[in-house]
Amino acid sequence: MHNKTLAELNLGLQAKKFSSVELTQFFLNRIDKHIQLNAYITVTPELALAQAKAADQRLAKGTSDLLTGIPIAQKDIFCTHGVVTTCGSKMLANFTAPYNATVVEKFNQSGAVMLGKLNMDEFAMGSSNETSYYGAVKNPWDINTVPGGSSGGSAAAVSARLAACATGTDTGGSIRQPAALCGITGLKPTYGRVSRYGMIAYASSLDQGGPMTRSAEDAAIMLQTMAGFDEKDSTSVNLPVPDYRADLNKSLVGLKIGLPKEFFGEGLNEDVAKTLALAIDEYRKLGAEIVDISMPNLKLAIPAYYVIAPAECSANLSRFDGVRYGYRCESPVDLTDLYTRSRGEGFGKEVKRRILMGTYALSTGYYDAYYLKAQKIRRLISEDFKTALASVDVIMGPVTPSTAFGIGEKMDDPIAMYLSDIYTIAINLAGVPAMSIPAGFVAGMPVGLQLIGDYFSEDRLLNIAHQYQQVTDWHNFIPTGFE
Amino acid sequence: MSLTADDVNKIAHLARLGIDKQDVAAYANDLSGMLDLMTKMSEVNTDDIEPMAHPMDQAQRLRVDVVTELNHREEFQAIAPQVEAGLYLVPKVIE
Numbered sequence: 001m002h003n004k005t006l007a008e009l010n011l012g013l014q015a016k017k018f019s020s021v022e023l024t025q026f027f028l029n030r031i032d033k034h035i036q037l038n039a040y041i042t043v044t045p046e047l048a049l050a051q052a053k054a055a056d057q058r059l060a061k062g063t064s065d066l067l068t069g070i071p072i073a074q075k076d077i078f079c080t081h082g083v084v085t086t087c088g089s090k091m092l093a094n095f096t097a098p099y100n101a102t103v104v105e106k107f108n109q110s111g112a113v114m115l116g117k118l119n120m121d122e123f124a125m126g127s128s129n130e131t132s133y134y135g136a137v138k139n140p141w142d143i144n145t146v147p148g149g150s151s152g153g154s155a156a157a158v159s160a161r162l163a164a165c166a167t168g169t170d171t172g173g174s175i176r177q178p179a180a181l182c183g184i185t186g187l188k189p190t191y192g193r194v195s196r197y198g199m200i201a202y203a204s205s206l207d208q209g210g211p212m213t214r215s216a217e218d219a220a221i222m223l224q225t226m227a228g229f230d231e232k233d234s235t236s237v238n239l240p241v242p243d244y245r246a247d248l249n250k251s252l253v254g255l256k257i258g259l260p261k262e263f264f265g266e267g268l269n270e271d272v273a274k275t276l277a278l279a280i281d282e283y284r285k286l287g288a289e290i291v292d293i294s295m296p297n298l299k300l301a302i303p304a305y306y307v308i309a310p311a312e313c314s315a316n317l318s319r320f321d322g323v324r325y326g327y328r329c330e331s332p333v334d335l336t337d338l339y340t341r342s343r344g345e346g347f348g349k350e351v352k353r354r355i356l357m358g359t360y361a362l363s364t365g366y367y368d369a370y371y372l373k374a375q376k377i378r379r380l381i382s383e384d385f386k387t388a389l390a391s392v393d394v395i396m397g398p399v400t401p402s403t404a405f406g407i408g409e410k411m412d413d414p415i416a417m418y419l420s421d422i423y424t425i426a427i428n429l430a431g432v433p434a435m436s437i438p439a440g441f442v443a444g445m446p447v448g449l450q451l452i453g454d455y456f457s458e459d460r461l462l463n464i465a466h467q468y469q470q471v472t473d474w475h476n477f478i479p480t481g482f483e
Numbered sequence: 484m485s486l487t488a489d490d491v492n493k494i495a496h497l498a499r500l501g502i503d504k505q506d507v508a509a510y511a512n513d514l515s516g517m518l519d520l521m522t523k524m525s526e527v528n529t530d531d532i533e534p535m536a537h538p539m540d541q542a543q544r545l546r547v548d549v550v551t552e553l554n555h556r557e558e559f560q561a562i563a564p565q566v567e568a569g570l571y572l573v574p575k576v577i578e
Contacts, residue, residue, distance in 0.1 A: 094562075095562060096562055098555060098558045098559055098561075098562060099555075190538075191538040191539065192538070192539055205536060205537050205538065231546070234543060234544055235537070235539070237539060237541075297527075299523070300523060300524060300527065302520060303520045303521040303522075303523045303524045304524065306517055306520060306521070307521060307524075314498060318498075321499075322564060323563070323564070323571055323573055324559070324563050324571060325559075325562045325563055325564075326564075327564075328564035328565070332573075332574050333574065334574050334575075334576075335573055335574055335576050336499065337574070338573060338574055339499040340499050340500065340501040341501050343498075343499060343500050343501060344500055344501020344502060344503075345501065347500070349506070352500060352502060352510070353510065353513055353514070355498050355500055356491065356494050356495060356498065356500070356502075356510060356514060357514055357517055359494050359497050359498040359500075360486075360490075360494045360514065363494070363497060369525075370521065372534055373524050373525070373529060374521075374524065375534035375535050375536060376529035376532040376533070376534050376535070377524050377527065377529065378534075378535040379532050379533055379534065379535040380527070380529070380532060382535060382538070414513050414516070414517075415513075415516045415517070415520065418517075418520075429538075430538060431538020431539065432538075
């Protein structure tokens with residue numbers, strides 16, 4: 001049952017081959033059995049079974065949706081009414097959200113079943129899931145390696161079949177990088193496509209939620225539910241949502257693929273590069289034309305990102321003050337002590353590092369040199385994408401410089417950790433959509449291929465990914481022990 | 484550019500962020516490393532470039548000025564660390 005696609009699960013439920021309660025119990029048992037992966041922070045069996053029961057009634061009535069009765073899981077960054085929402089932090093260990101995120105609300109309306117809340121790097125800051133207050137998540141392909149981050153729990157859960165699909169969020173690569181390292185399909189939509197309401201903010205001009213699934217077709221189904229205008233999010237874009245499955249089978253003959261030389265230079269593992277070259281060959285066989293391009297400002301993405309994201313983070317996280325919700329220190333002597341110690345004891349090291357960096361970049365005398373400069377660089381990077389996408393249909397490249405690294409390997413060197421996001425960060429700065437799809441293995445570990453498209457071209461990206469998944473079966477491989 | 488322990492303490496104070504004494508040197512080192520990364524930005528001339536704050540370059544949407552939210556005080560206060568008589572409690576600020 002755990003290897004069925006979302007469309008197959010839907011058909012099975014419609015045809016009464018199994019009930020949603022049976023399907024939900026089946027996934028709950030798997031979660032229990034593989035608890036050592038630490039993919040979940042909170043499992044919600046009672047809620048899940050109640051939702052499954054309601055879904056079965058809806059299925060019987062014939063009023064079901066594509067996702068009705070299908071067990072999914074939410075990254076613990078999405079507020080869930082009445083369910084603890086931690087964002088991977090001690091700060092929110094006791095925070096029961098008083099409302100639902102729009103994304104959660106949409107899944108509830110579709111009748112999807114929520115199995116629980118998935119582990120993540122604290123406040124989505126990290127590339128390995130090791131900054132979670134709730135412990136590191138293990139990569140199902142090799143439990144001594146990281147699943148990537150920050151949506152590491154989501155990627156591990158989908159890869160190990162502990163949920164039919166999962167949500168993730170991506171600020172600098174947090175959907176695509178873990179998807180690549182765990183061998184699943186991840187899509188970061190165009191900024192503004194999916195509502196951010198109730199999605200705990202890290203860097204508001206970069207954050208975007210999206211689907212993490214086993215295939216492009218599943219991602220299309222999930223995005224269909226997630227996408228759309230939301231009045232409650234002032235940055236939500238009011239554009240119609242296309243039928244994301246309508247064009248999946250469109251031919252790729254004549255597709256123009258751009259390969260930026262900056263993506264294939266020094267720093268990219270040789271075996272990963274060879275694997276990606278084979279994937280590009282598949283596209284050539286599908287009738288695509290490959291063009292070499294250059295995006296000279298990509299090298300500035302990491303410096304610009306590590307000004308902009310921490311600056312926005314330091315502003316966003318100022319709301320955690322120990323007064324209205326979340327962690328409060330014991331016996332504060334005065335108001336400053338209350339703020340300082342609640343924040344000092346509630347946040348972990350990486351979060352503190354970024355708050356400090358952001359506070360510094362925004363402080364008097366440094367604002368122009370760092371923040372303003374970074375915003376100008378952001379414009380240059382964005383122009384690079386516009387120029388490239390005017391001459392090609394899609395940009396392809398690596399997602400990560402290498403396959404999954406060892407747990408603990410980069411924790412003492414934050415800069416090395418930041419550099420592991422070198423191929424994903426620029427996309428968030430520009431705001432364009434991008435995917436990671438499974439493209440093969442190096443020494444038994446998954447490699448992801450990145451597809452980057454123009455603003456609001458999610459349907460095209462899904463088509464390009466789906467066509468590849470029709471002629472390859474990398475996305476169907478299952479880690480040993482989880483068959 | 485490198486930051487000193489003093490700088491880190493000053494920034495931490497601005498952010499009202501408690502940091503352990505034994506970690507200050509490490510933060511100074513990490514932040515200096517991040518600032519080194521950023522020197523790459525100064526190699527590029529950006530004099531005539533318009534800063535980009537938002538990917539969509541769109542104006543902030545306005546809504547009609549009418550009440551849309553219901554009162555959630557009890558629900559919100561139920562998750563607060565310390566409340567009394569509908570108020571949020573903090574240490575005494577006025578003598």
